[in-house]
Amino acid sequence: MKTTGGSTEAKRRAGEHAATAVEDGMVVGLGTGSTAAHAIRAIGAAVDDGLDVVGVPTSFQSRQLAIEEGVPVVDLDEVGGVDLAIDGADQIADGQLIKGGGAAHAREKIVDAAADRFLVVADPSKQVESLDHAVPVEVLPAARPVVERRLRELGGESSLRTAERKDGPVVTDNGNVVLDCEFGTIDAPGTLAERLATIPGIVEHGLFVDLADEVHVGTAEDVTVERL
Structure with missing residues (x-):
């Protein structure tokens, strides 16, 4: 039950902006979905430029993309913790999330909850006054x-x-x-x-309550960041 809406450009801006928070030596949680994929690609480009990180994928999909983009991957039980996780959402209201459009929410929640910082990436269509998504x-x-x-x-x-x-x-x-x-x-x-x-x-x-630390929302022009 993947959600639709939001331009590719907005998603790209959000994902790439969150990826700038990744620093040398980090263990990074790699989310699942079209917006998180842009973050993975940006991290891969940074690895090509010499960034030393490892990624913990949240799904087969994110693992395959990370490998294609040159991001070294490990399982969660191979590392002592996760420094930063970047993941998308199907709906966001006051920092609370509904996730699971890609059926990866169990592994996503484990990795996102284990992270010292969890950055949500989204386009404006995902922001609502109250959660009402399935x-x-x-x-x-x-x-x-x-x-x-x-x-x-x-x-x-x-x-x-x-x-x-x-x-x-x-x-x-x-x-x-x-x-x-x-x-x-x-x-x-x-x-x-x-x-x-x-x-x-x-x-x-798929209810992710009080887990997000920041929400990065991309538009066609820029990115807004809400710190929670």
Whole structure:
């Protein structure tokens, strides 16, 4: 359930601007999605110019792009920590995020939460007054019926995310399925996040609450930075 909107130029500006925060010797979390991809490409260009960093990818997609761009990659358990993570978002309201359009939110949340600084990159279409996007929920396949019932009890309407150009559901890098759950306007994302986290069978949900340190929003002309 990838989100659309925002110009390529705006995304490029946001990603490249955040990449300027990467310094020599850093371990960098590499996010997933079209805007984070611009940051990975910019980091790759800096590596070509002599920057010494390693990247921790959040998905097969970001790993492959990093390798193509010449960024050395490692797994999270191979490093002592993450200095900086750069990742996109499907929706942003007051620094709170919904992520998971690329079905990589479980690994993204692990890496982003481990980072000393987490920079969100986005175009203006992702900024809203209140979160109301469907919340992606990664679920163990066998637990799907139970999780769907519990989501209904929370007032959510869920649907199994189906794959494009193949029959059947989207399968995450972790081998699980994704339910996209509509809650309407989410007035208390922290409360909903806590409730989702208690449901057995849910591997991870797409509400990223109080994790972002900065939001870099690109436009056709410049980039604005909100520090949280």
